[in-house]
Amino acid sequence: MAGKLQTIGFDADDTLWHNERFFVLTQDRFAELLRDYADRDHLADRLIESERRNIGHYGFGVKGFVLSMIETAIEVTDGRVPATVISELMAAGREMLAHPIELLPHAREAVEAVADTHRLILITKGDLLHQERKLAQSGLGDLFDAVEIVSDKQPETYTRIFGTAPGGAGAAMMVGNSMKSDVVPAIEAGAWGVHVPHDLAWALEHAEAPETPRFRSVADLGALPALVAEIG
Numbered sequence: 001m002a003g004k005l006q007t008i009g010f011d012a013d014d015t016l017w018h019n020e021r022f023f024v025l026t027q028d029r030f031a032e033l034l035r036d037y038a039d040r041d042h043l044a045d046r047l048i049e050s051e052r053r054n055i056g057h058y059g060f061g062v063k064g065f066v067l068s069m070i071e072t073a074i075e076v077t078d079g080r081v082p083a084t085v086i087s088e089l090m091a092a093g094r095e096m097l098a099h100p101i102e103l104l105p106h107a108r109e110a111v112e113a114v115a116d117t118h119r120l121i122l123i124t125k126g127d128l129l130h131q132e133r134k135l136a137q138s139g140l141g142d143l144f145d146a147v148e149i150v151s152d153k154q155p156e157t158y159t160r161i162f163g164t165a166p167g168g169a170g171a172a173m174m175v176g177n178s179m180k181s182d183v184v185p186a187i188e189a190g191a192w193g194v195h196v197p198h199d200l201a202w203a204l205e206h207a208e209a210p211e212t213p214r215f216r217s218v219a220d221l222g223a224l225p226a227l228v229a230e231i232g
Contacts (some may be wrong), residue, residue, distance in 0.1 A: 004232040005192070007165040008114055009158075010144075011176030012124035012131065014198040015221075016107045017138055022099055023065060026092045030069050033085050038076045047072045059151055061126035066093035097130055101137040104198075106222035108140065113225040115143045119165055122147045123157075123174065125181065153181040158189035173231070175224065180207035187214050192231065196221055 013019035027047065031040045038046070050068040058064030069089050073081040114120065122144045124131050131149045135141050148161050162169040169190035176182025176196065183193035184207050195209070195217040209215060216231075218224055 004167075004171055005118065005173055005228065006167045007119045007121060007162060007172040008228065009121045009123045009161070009172060009174040009186070009191075010111065011174070011178065011182045012122055012134065013126065014177045015104070015175065015182070015196055016111070016140065017104055017134065018102045020198065022096050026065075026069075026096060029092055030073075030089065033088055034073060034076060034081075037081075043072070043076060046076055050075075059125075059127070061130060062093055062096045063127055063130075065096075066090065101134050103138060103140075104221065106220055106224075110221035110224045111140055111143050114228050118228070119146075120144045121161060121165070123150065123153070123161060124148070125150050125153055153178075153185055155185045155188040158186045158191055162189065162191055173228070175221075178207075179209060183207075183215065184210055187212055192216065194218060194224070194227065196224075 010016060027044070030047070031043050034043055047068060050072045051065065054064055054068050054071070058067055066089060070086055073085060073089065111120065120143060122135065122140075124147075126149065128149050135147065141147075150157055158172075158174065159169060162172040165172060169186075172186075172190075173192035173194060174182050174186035175194045177198040179195055183195050187193040187210055192214045193210070193216070195215070197217070197219070209217070216227055218227055
């Protein structure tokens with residue numbers, strides 16, 4: 001693992017495989033179930049407020065999303081939400097948890113291309129059991145030297161994870177679709193940050209691109225191996 005870059009961290013959801021589109025589809029179903037109580041835009045605003053309040057309690061992932069939908073349904077109906085609606089929201093959550101994994105374009109090729117030359121770490125946040133199941137279904141698990149399923153991604157998260165890797169954070173790169181969770185905090189910890197945009201983005205993951213030589217952006221994962229070779 002010669003060169004200045006020795007460790008590459010990968011985000012999972014919407015970086016290696018599809019995720020956000022299932023949340024969007026479920027939110028559409030949520031809006032349809034509650035169409036008699038609130039219009040779509042108002043409901044979306046109330047739901048994101050609930051999610052923002054609840055992250056500290058429920059964490060990230062499907063379970064917290066479902067609980068936030070139920071809480072929002074109770075609020076917008078003044079406590080009159082039918083039990084059948086609650087039941088359908090819970091069923092929607094179970095469907096999300098059971099949905100097959102579909103890799104994003106170039107994901108396997110990109111991970112395989114850098115696996116032989118760099119130490120790879122999957123760094124993802126969310127529900128432990130769900131993330132473990134998705135990784136197992138993805139078929140990518142054997143390519144990673146380590147897996148970190150964390151409650152949140154802050155600079156200290158990357159300091160801890162990359163701090164035990166050869167060369168520390170300065171010799172590490174984080175690759176992900178979220179500027180807020182994958183790129184900015186990794187760079188603040190001293191690593192490289194590579195943004196791989198996804199066409200769907202959760203509102204709570206928005207952040208501005210940092211102005212630093214350690215920031216890079218690629219159109220898709222197909223461009224990652226060349227970038228890794230360029231950096232070293």
